[in-house]
Amino acid sequence: xxxxxxxxxxxxxxxxxxxxxxxxxALPLVVLAVLFAVLIAIHPRGLAVASMTPWxxxxxxxxxxxxxxxxxxxxxxxxxxxxxVLALSNALASELVSGTPVEIAVGVVAVLAVGCLCGxxxxxxxxxxxxxPIVATLATGAIYTGLALIVRPTPGGDVDEAxxxxxxxxxxxxxxxxxxxxxxxxxxxxWPLSRTVLGRSLYAIGxxxxxxxxxxxxxxxxxxxxxxxxxxxxACGGLFLAFQTLSGDASVGFSYTLNSxxxxxxxxxxxxxxxxxxxxxxxxxxxLRTISTIMIFTGLPPMAQPLFExxxxxxxxxxxxxxxxxxxxxxxxxx
Amino acid sequence: MNxxxxxxxxxxxxxxxxxxxxxxxAADTYQPACFVPAPNAKTIQTxxxxxxxxxxxxxxxxxxxxxxxxxxxxxxxxAIPENKAELKEFKIISVGNDVAAxxxxxxNLIGAGYDGIVLNAVNAxxxxxxxxxxxxxxxALVAFDNVLDTDEIVQVNEDQxxxxxxxxxxxxxxxxxxxxxxxxxxxxxxGNSVDRDNHDGMRSVLDKVPGIQVTEVVGNWDTGxxxxxxxxxxxxxxxxxxxxxxxGCAGVVRALIDAKMPMIPIxxxxxxxxxxxxxxxxxxxxxxxxxxxxxxxxxxxxxxxxKGEPMPSLVSLAIPAIKTEELKxxxxxxxxxxxxxxxxxxxxxxxxxxxxxxxMSQTPxxx
Numbered sequence: 001x002x003x004x005x006x007x008x009x010x011x012x013x014x015x016x017x018x019x020x021x022x023x024x025x026a027l028p029l030v031v032l033a034v035l036f037a038v039l040i041a042i043h044p045r046g047l048a049v050a051s052m053t054p055w056x057x058x059x060x061x062x063x064x065x066x067x068x069x070x071x072x073x074x075x076x077x078x079x080x081x082x083x084x085v086l087a088l089s090n091a092l093a094s095e096l097v098s099g100t101p102v103e104i105a106v107g108v109v110a111v112l113a114v115g116c117l118c119g120x121x122x123x124x125x126x127x128x129x130x131x132x133p134i135v136a137t138l139a140t141g142a143i144y145t146g147l148a149l150i151v152r153p154t155p156g157g158d159v160d161e162a163x164x165x166x167x168x169x170x171x172x173x174x175x176x177x178x179x180x181x182x183x184x185x186x187x188x189x190x191w192p193l194s195r196t197v198l199g200r201s202l203y204a205i206g207x208x209x210x211x212x213x214x215x216x217x218x219x220x221x222x223x224x225x226x227x228x229x230x231x232x233x234x235a236c237g238g239l240f241l242a243f244q245t246l247s248g249d250a251s252v253g254f255s256y257t258l259n260s261x262x263x264x265x266x267x268x269x270x271x272x273x274x275x276x277x278x279x280x281x282x283x284x285x286x287x288l289r290t291i292s293t294i295m296i297f298t299g300l301p302p303m304a305q306p307l308f309e310x311x312x313x314x315x316x317x318x319x320x321x322x323x324x325x326x327x328x329x330x331x332x333x334x335x
Numbered sequence: 336m337n338x339x340x341x342x343x344x345x346x347x348x349x350x351x352x353x354x355x356x357x358x359x360x361a362a363d364t365y366q367p368a369c370f371v372p373a374p375n376a377k378t379i380q381t382x383x384x385x386x387x388x389x390x391x392x393x394x395x396x397x398x399x400x401x402x403x404x405x406x407x408x409x410x411x412x413x414a415i416p417e418n419k420a421e422l423k424e425f426k427i428i429s430v431g432n433d434v435a436a437x438x439x440x441x442x443n444l445i446g447a448g449y450d451g452i453v454l455n456a457v458n459a460x461x462x463x464x465x466x467x468x469x470x471x472x473x474x475a476l477v478a479f480d481n482v483l484d485t486d487e488i489v490q491v492n493e494d495q496x497x498x499x500x501x502x503x504x505x506x507x508x509x510x511x512x513x514x515x516x517x518x519x520x521x522x523x524x525x526g527n528s529v530d531r532d533n534h535d536g537m538r539s540v541l542d543k544v545p546g547i548q549v550t551e552v553v554g555n556w557d558t559g560x561x562x563x564x565x566x567x568x569x570x571x572x573x574x575x576x577x578x579x580x581x582x583g584c585a586g587v588v589r590a591l592i593d594a595k596m597p598m599i600p601i602x603x604x605x606x607x608x609x610x611x612x613x614x615x616x617x618x619x620x621x622x623x624x625x626x627x628x629x630x631x632x633x634x635x636x637x638x639x640x641x642k643g644e645p646m647p648s649l650v651s652l653a654i655p656a657i658k659t660e661e662l663k664x665x666x667x668x669x670x671x672x673x674x675x676x677x678x679x680x681x682x683x684x685x686x687x688x689x690x691x692x693x694x695m696s697q698t699p700x701x702x
Contacts, residue, residue: 043443043447044447044448045446045447045448048446049446050445050446050447050448051443051446051447053442053446054439054442054443054446055439055443057438057439057442058435058436058438058439058442061435062435155458155459155460155461156460156484157460161464164464168464241434241435244435244438244464245434245438245460245461245462245463245464246461246463246464247460247461247463249434249458249460249461252433252434255432255433289439292430292436292439293439293440293443295701296428296430296440296443296701297443299426299700299701299702300701
């Protein structure tokens with residue numbers, strides 16, 4: 001009986017319309033495409049290597065951090081320490097990622113491992129300490145910032161220049177290597193994981209934790225995984241920033257925490273958990289950074305940048321509310 | 336191709352070859368009276384580009400009076416007809432405190448084929464790759480105010496040690512051999528390198544005076560804080576013979592007025608408010624500061640470099656300082672303008688002498 005009551009609405013959907021929730025991915029991609037077209041139109045160089053590589057590079061760090069944030073958000077959490085983990089990995093990278101190729105490789109692995117460890121500590125505080133994610137990560141974030149300052153009290157350090165050039169210039173002379181790096185890392189980590197029960201349970205516990213639990217999924221393990229992933233991707237961001245600047249700075253993290261949340265929401269994920277896509281989130285990060293590049297070439301006042309970002313964010317959240325307005329069963333939305 | 340600065344068309348391919356460092360002695364640099372070579376500065380000379388050229392100013396943070404006056408001064412410079420003739424395009428960008436955003440802005444401008452860029456950097460260490468890329472693309476990059484850890488490009492600044500030194504010298508002169516003088520030193524933000532250099536400069540002069548007694552207070556470069564700490568020290572230690580002060584020195588004068596003490600020699604900053612109150616109270620002393628108008632000198636240095644002139648890798652500007660006897664309303668301070676306006680608007684050795692109207696008629700916006 002219950003099933004037949006829900007199904008008429010489904011059946012009445014016109015055959016050509018998008019599947020439910022598809023707009024969450026489509027919207028950021030379409031807006032990004034429009035902004036990208038605007039940028040190409042107003043950039044003095046148009047579509048050229050000289051305009052594309054800076055465009056690709058500038059959002060990679062934020063995209064990594066936002067993807068990390070997304071995994072926590074999808075489990076209905078929030079990681080306020082993610083900027084601090086980025087800063088810590090950036091500071092560590094400026095100490096470790098130089099020297100012989102072996103030293104560099106060890107350095108990169110060490111930085112990523114520290115990122116994962118930070119994430120695991122967050123996860124443990126949330127899962128075993130039963131502390132709210134916001135509170136737990138607020139505290140651990142302060143600790144990581146402190147560690148970053150101990151590692152690198154003043155900006156500076158040394159990062160391997162050859163590797164930096166390789167990652168921040170172009171492949172085949174025209175395609176920004178940083179984009180390849182971003183998609184390769186995200187694909188290699190998330191694709192295999194998304195085929196496993198553990199990977200899928202990230203969405204499940206964000207969507208309805210008790211249902212997921214009763215279906216035999218392990219919410220604790222999923223939540224722990226989400227935080228480790230967040231730490232890992234924050235460390236990727238910290239590493240890339242080190243390659244971009246050839247130095248480390250313990251104070252870079254602050255703006256990334258809030259911007260990553262903004263990118264996640266703009267990218268179509270819901271802060272209520274359970275929905276969103278990695279691709280949408282990457283698009284969200286690029287969308288935010290593309291706005292700032294457009295502002296450079298249009299000469300809009302710098303003070304208006306946060307205003308525009310805020311408007312985009314508000315629009316993204318408002319679009320999310322459409323679901324609520326159009327839903328026949330409000331309880332479904334409110335849960 | 337870039338129709339705006341035709342010489343660049345053929346040059347881009349061989350950009351790296353164009354940037355050759357020519358070893359010449361410091362005395363050989365262009366206009367050494369204005370672009371004073373710092374000790375140990377290298378000489379940088381690049382091939383001349385026929386003007387008019389496209390240049391840009393990339394700033395970080397924009398939310399304080401110094402930065403706003405700095406951008407206004409840059410625009411005022413570009414509005415002067417003879418400078419205007421050198422410029423095909425002048426773009427101004429403020430990006431905020433994010434390193435990644437500033438790097439991206441610079442990359443975009445280098446990519447867009449600008450001939451020269453002046454930079455007030457977010458930090459001193461993160462721009463190594465940008466210096467390299469600018470060089471590769473044949474773009475002249477000139478940094479100022481927050482200078483970078485490099486001697487590969489031309490940079491413009493005031494020597495903060497020297498700033499402390501000239502303030503202390505003025506005060507010592509005015510004390511004229513007074514036996515065992517009691518001097519108050521008002522410091523800036525603790526832990527900052529500018530505070531350290533100012534302090535070291537002041538002490539290098541003061542400590543040589545026989546029998547001198549120096550008392551230090553920390554004023555955080557803030558007029559209100561300065562007034563409070565000076566009031567406290569006057570209450571506990573009584574009269575001083577002179578004051579050397581980094582910034583926010585209107586607070587020193589106000590504290591003296593409140594304590595009903597006679598005016599003593601004060602060497603302080605060059606904010607309009609400080610000069611107004613110094614003039615009103617007939618304070619004897621000196622007014623000197625890191626002047627935001629250095630953005631204009633930096634643009635002048637950039638144009639010189641683009642013309643192929645030999646430039647020092649670090650310019651140590653003559654510090655704009657005036658004795659309080661020379662203060663004149665409407666000339667070097669303005670009772671009609673806000674206290675926070677930076678009244679040091681001229682670098683005479685560089686031919687830069689803005690009126691307040693010239694600066695205040697410009698907006699701090701991006702262009």
